[in-house]
Amino acid sequence: MKTQLTLTQRQALKTLNFIGIMLFTLVVFNPVYGQTKTNSVSEVSVNERTIKGIVSNEEKVLKDVNVRLKGTRVGTVTNEKGEFTFPKKLKTGDILVFSYLGYENQEIEIKKDTAFIKLVLTEDLIEMIGALDSAKPYKSKRKN
Template structure:
């Protein structure tokens, strides 16, 4: 009977110890994840803010998109040396390297000429291959 009480008491102590360990593990995870900084910014062109610009962490699958005012907040804390890639159809892609003092990025994107069609030969007359 005494061994059963001792075993039950040990089991109770182990259960309490495990509950305390699991209760503090999320706090430890939060503190280690926040070693970088949260980056905010605005993306625009010469006419004003750009909506829908893709902002991607180079070499990772993390990113965000700018809102109607061209504003964004990057969802992951970034460290100095990380590179953000700004891309938008019809504009040149821009890379920005994060520095220790960086907390706000203002990016101005420039137009890029995109050739959708190759050369079109208009010297020849169109001939139908259908037989009459």
């Protein structure tokens, strides 16, 4: 059994629904403004800069050298010409780590006037096998 509403009750219900929808829309779609300091943002952007560079060994440029920001996963690799452009703007004091198989890892600290890095990597010995134990001959545990 349905309850019949009078015309004034329906009118009041429609008004309450409209007010509720308007309040919901106002709360949900109203932009939120937090406290912002425009001075600190401009100071940070002045100190941050894009770093470019070239990586080589004693003879030629090196392709696919890993260049990453120390302590993060942000990085890039050098192209065929040994050049790189770091994807994130860096600030003074940040450290870039350069690594390449067969070469020593090198860390370069970003100074306030650093914009271009020209780096020469030095070769490093690679130990492919650990120490061999030759005191006892090797015997297979597998039976034929």
